[in-house]
Amino acid sequence: MLLDPASEHRPNRIELSLHRLGSDLRLRNTVSLWLYGQGLALWRQARDSAGDVDVVALEIPLAVIPADSCWRAFEPRHLMQPGDSVRVGEALLVVGFPLGFYDTLHNLPVVRGAVLGSAFGVRFQGQGCFITDAPLHRGSSGAPVLRHHPGADPELPWQLLGVHASRMDMQSRDQQLDASLGLNLAWYADVLLTLTQ
Numbered sequence: 001m002l003l004d005p006a007s008e009h010r011p012n013r014i015e016l017s018l019h020r021l022g023s024d025l026r027l028r029n030t031v032s033l034w035l036y037g038q039g040l041a042l043w044r045q046a047r048d049s050a051g052d053v054d055v056v057a058l059e060i061p062l063a064v065i066p067a068d069s070c071w072r073a074f075e076p077r078h079l080m081q082p083g084d085s086v087r088v089g090e091a092l093l094v095v096g097f098p099l100g101f102y103d104t105l106h107n108l109p110v111v112r113g114a115v116l117g118s119a120f121g122v123r124f125q126g127q128g129c130f131i132t133d134a135p136l137h138r139g140s141s142g143a144p145v146l147r148h149h150p151g152a153d154p155e156l157p158w159q160l161l162g163v164h165a166s167r168m169d170m171q172s173r174d175q176q177l178d179a180s181l182g183l184n185l186a187w188y189a190d191v192l193l194t195l196t197q
Contacts, residue, residue, distance in 0.1 A: 012036055014058070017107055018069040025106035029066045033058060044195045046187070048128045054141060054165050055187050057195035074144075074160045077152045079189050086120040086147065086161065094134055094164055096143030112136060114145065117183055120161070129185045130162060136184050140164050145186045162186035 013034050020027040035042055035058070046053035065071070080086075092114040102109050114134030118124050124131055132145060143164040150157035165185040 016060075018065065018071050019107065020066075020068050021070045025108065028107050029069050031060070031064055031066075031069075033060065033064070046191045046195055053128065053187055053191060055163050055191050055195070057192065072156050074156070074158075075153075076193065078156065078158065078160050079193070080159070080161070081152070084159075086116055088116055088119060090116045090147060092116060092132060092134075092161065093146045093148075093158075094132070094136060094140060094143050095146065096136075096140040096164065098137035099139050101139070109143075112140075114184075124185070127185075128191060129165060129187050131168070132162075132164070132184045132186050133182060134184060135182060136164065136167060141166060145189075160189045162189050163191070 013032050016031045016033070018029045018031060019025060020029055043056040043058040046055040046057075094112045094114050095109050096112070097109055098112070112134050114132040114136075116130065117133040118131035120130055123129070136143075141164060144160055145162040145164055146158040147161055148157060149159035152159070163186060165187055168181055168183045168185060
C-alpha cells in the first residue's frame with residue numbers, strides 16, 4: 001500500500017527485489033524507487049465510478065535495474081483478448097505474500113489456488129471487479145490473479161485477469177454461527193491499461 005491516511009502510512013519510496021541471472025535463487029538485487037518528486041506523487045492512481053481503486057502504476061526507469069537482474073513483465077498480450085472467455089468456477093492462482101509470509105531463503109512468493117466466483121466480464125455490483133473464492137489473507141492486496149494460458153507467450157504462460165483487492169464478508173453474518181464467506185474482490189486487469197497509456 002502506497003498511502004493510507006487513516007493509519008498515517010505514508011512511505012516515501014518502495015523497494016523491489018529482483019532475482020539475479022543464474023540458477024541461485026538466493027541472490028537478488030534491490031531496486032529503490034521514490035514515490036514522490038517535488039512534493040507530488042509519482043504514481044498514477046486508478047479510479048472507478050465509486051472513487052479511488054486500490055491499484056496504482058509507477059514507472060520503473062530501466063536505468064535503475066541492475067544489468068544482472070532477471071525479470072519479466074506482463075504486457076497487453078497477457079490480458080484478455082477478443083474471443084477469450086473465462087468460465088465461472090475456472091481454476092485461478094493468486095501469487096502474493098499472505099500475512100507477509102514467503103520463502104525468505106529463495107525470495108519467492110507463495111501461490112494460493114482460487115476459483116472464479118462471479119461472471120467474468122460483468123462488473124460485480126456495478127464496480128470494476130469480479131469475485132474469487134480463495135483462502136486469502138492480509139498482505140495479499142495487489143497480488144496478481146492469474147490463469148494458465150500458454151498461447152500468447154510460451155515463456156510467460158499466464159494470463160493476468162486481475163489484481164486482488166480485499167476479502168469480502170457480510171456485516172449481517174452471525175460470527176458465532178456462520179463461517180466467513182471466503183470470497184474476495186479483484187479489480188479487472190484492464191484498469192492497468194488506463195494507467196499506463
